[in-house]
Amino acid sequence: MSSLRLEIEQSMGLKFPEKNGAALVKFEESLEIPRAAETLMRGLYRDPERVRQGFKRLHQETGSMIELLMPRRSRLREWSDDLPERPKDAEAFLKETTDQLRVKEQRLVQAGQDLLGQLQESGLEDIFPVSLSAFGVCSHRDPSVKLYLKPLGRFAEINQINPELLRQAVRVHFLCLLLIIAGEDLDGQVFARGVEEEATHWLTTLYTIRYLKLQSAELVHGYLEWVKAWGGKIPNQTMLNDRVCEKTRTAMIFWRRHLNISWAECWHIVNQFESESAQDLEIN
Known part of the structure; x- marks a missing residue:
């Protein structure tokens, strides 16, 4: 982490405050789930339990249909070899089967339609944008950064991004952010801007992209997807x-x-x- 910190300091022309030659910066990676990440951790389903019940109901209705058809299939196979003694027996059998199938088919179709509706109600638009604080927070007073690994992992899973590469990119982002809000100029003077200022996040994103572009395209791709997730603005290409x-x-x-x-x-x-x-x- 120290080498990464030094590289970022050099790229931005800022540095973290020091005491006895050591940088005064605390970097923590936590397994906590902050309140801001609860929707993200829930996943893509608006009501997961309701969807589970929908699958359970569809499974039951499918099983009920199979239980009705299996013995009747055997009877039909017998009659395909040897016709029933009395046509009336076959007629009654087919009428009863048709009536029961019609009822079960209606129940099966309804269960499928209900489940389909529940699935269509769920999606990324229910999750994003999510607050940046769902992934990490920083303070200029300590100065310190705390990353939340579980929400980052869930985001990587949902978007099919390499989780380790995403963590690397987000580490860079929060170090850049902390430098902007709490870093020293090269002359040793400390100036701080508010972490909630839009320009703060835009500059952080700009410097993070510049750094990651020197590493790999995959890092940049995962990072940009993550920035979009919390509503960050991506600088245009000329700024790079x-x-x-x-x-x-x-x-x-x-x-x-x-x-x-x-x-x-x-x-x-x-x-x-x-x-x-x-x-x-x-x-x-």
């Missing part, structure tokens, strides 16, 4: 090139140092300064 990267870092440092200025204003100021600098170069 090297030239914009340096400009973003400048704007981020300026933004962290001026709590009364929004990210949009900081970005505008940096762009304006860049434009004026370019004009000065042209004049000179």
Whole structure:
């Protein structure tokens, strides 16, 4: 974890506060299930018990149909070799069978339709978006990060993502987030922005993608699916090139140092300064 922390510090141009040469950051991976993750842990079914009962009912109705058909199938096979002595016996048998089949078929079809309706009511739209706090929380006071492994595992299972790769990506995300809200600038000054600010999460996502792109495409894919799950905004591709990267870092440092200025204003100021600098170069 220490090597990962150092790599992320270097990529962002920020660092965690230190004491006696050791970074003051606590990173915990917990098996707790936070309240925000309860819907996710429930899975894709809106009412799992009701769906289970639906399958149980359909199984019973199917069994009832089979119990009716099996002995009658044997009788029909006998008559296919040797006709019944009296046609009236066969007529009564077929009428009784038809009446019973009609009733059981109606029950079977109804059970199937009810279960189908329950399945159609269940799906991803019942789960997502889920709160980011379902997967982890961080605090600038300690500073600390706590990841919730079970919700991450359930998300990976639902979306068929490698769970270990997802955990790696999410670790990077929360370390980037913690650096933004509690890290020091390279001159040792500490500035903190609110963890709930939209720009905080957007910048975190941007820096996480930049880091993961150097690792593997599979890491990036799983990470982007996870970001969508909690409603995060994904930066456009132009924000990932090297030239914009340096400009973003400048704007981020300026933004962290001026709590009364929004990210949009900081970005505008940096762009304006860049434009004026370019004009000065042209004049000179």
